[in-house]
Amino acid sequence: MRRLAGFLVAVGSLLGAAALWRRRAGKGREHVDVYFADGSAVTFDEGSEEAARLVPIARRALEQAQG
Amino acid sequence: MDAPQALADLVEISAQIESAVLARADGTVLASTLADEARAGAVAQEALALLEAARGPAGDPTQVEAALPDASFFVVRDEERLVAAVTGRDPTAGLVFYDLKTCLRMAAEEPVAAKNAASGPRRRKKKEDEEAVEGDA
Numbered sequence: 001m002r003r004l005a006g007f008l009v010a011v012g013s014l015l016g017a018a019a020l021w022r023r024r025a026g027k028g029r030e031h032v033d034v035y036f037a038d039g040s041a042v043t044f045d046e047g048s049e050e051a052a053r054l055v056p057i058a059r060r061a062l063e064q065a066q067g
Numbered sequence: 068m069d070a071p072q073a074l075a076d077l078v079e080i081s082a083q084i085e086s087a088v089l090a091r092a093d094g095t096v097l098a099s100t101l102a103d104e105a106r107a108g109a110v111a112q113e114a115l116a117l118l119e120a121a122r123g124p125a126g127d128p129t130q131v132e133a134a135l136p137d138a139s140f141f142v143v144r145d146e147e148r149l150v151a152a153v154t155g156r157d158p159t160a161g162l163v164f165y166d167l168k169t170c171l172r173m174a175a176e177e178p179v180a181a182k183n184a185a186s187g188p189r190r191r192k193k194k195e196d197e198e199a200v201e202g203d204a
Binding site: 029030031032033034035036037038040042050053054055057058059060061062064065066067 | 085086088101103106109110113114116117120121123125126127128129130131132133134135136138140151153160164
């Protein structure tokens with residue numbers, strides 16, 4: 001019984017660490033969120049054709065703003 | 068409220084916003100937290116370019132967030148103005164959008180109030196009077 005509890009704790013810890021890692025990795029990635037007047041929204045993730053078009057514009061704006 | 072005051076209030080209430088530019092819909096800068104006017108103009112033009120490039124089947128976008136690894140660039144627009152802002156990495160996007168929309172609303176307040184004052188009694192008053200007469204009848 002004690003061994004089973006230890007196994008479950010170990011598996012839970014691994015799953016928690018994996019979820020945390022995925023969350024942190026996801027936060028750092030490039031993406032563009034676009035919202036429209038009708039309430040719809042779309043996310044363009046890194047690697048998409050739209051992100052490749054939009055991200056350079058945002059990067060230029062950041063360069064100007066941050067000097 | 069005038070544009071510089073609306074922008075000053077924005078950066079005061081939002082700890083996440085590092086710099087911001089408030090501009091007319093054509094990109095003419097109304098107020099900016101950047102010391103360099105040329106850079107403020109360039110940011111406004113890039114914000115316009117981002118809105119233009121993000122146009123899709125649903126029409127013109129009203130809000131855009133471009134999240135890069137080290138910072139995020141936000142643009143929110145209404146009929147007459149747009150506001151662009153820079154934050155650090157991983158901002159709370161919902162809060163930033165809320166603050167930017169509040170800034171636009173505050174920047175628009177004075178002209179609307181002045182317009183109403185100049186145009187005399189509002190049409191709604193007449194409608195209310197008509198409803199009151201109908202109610203009496």
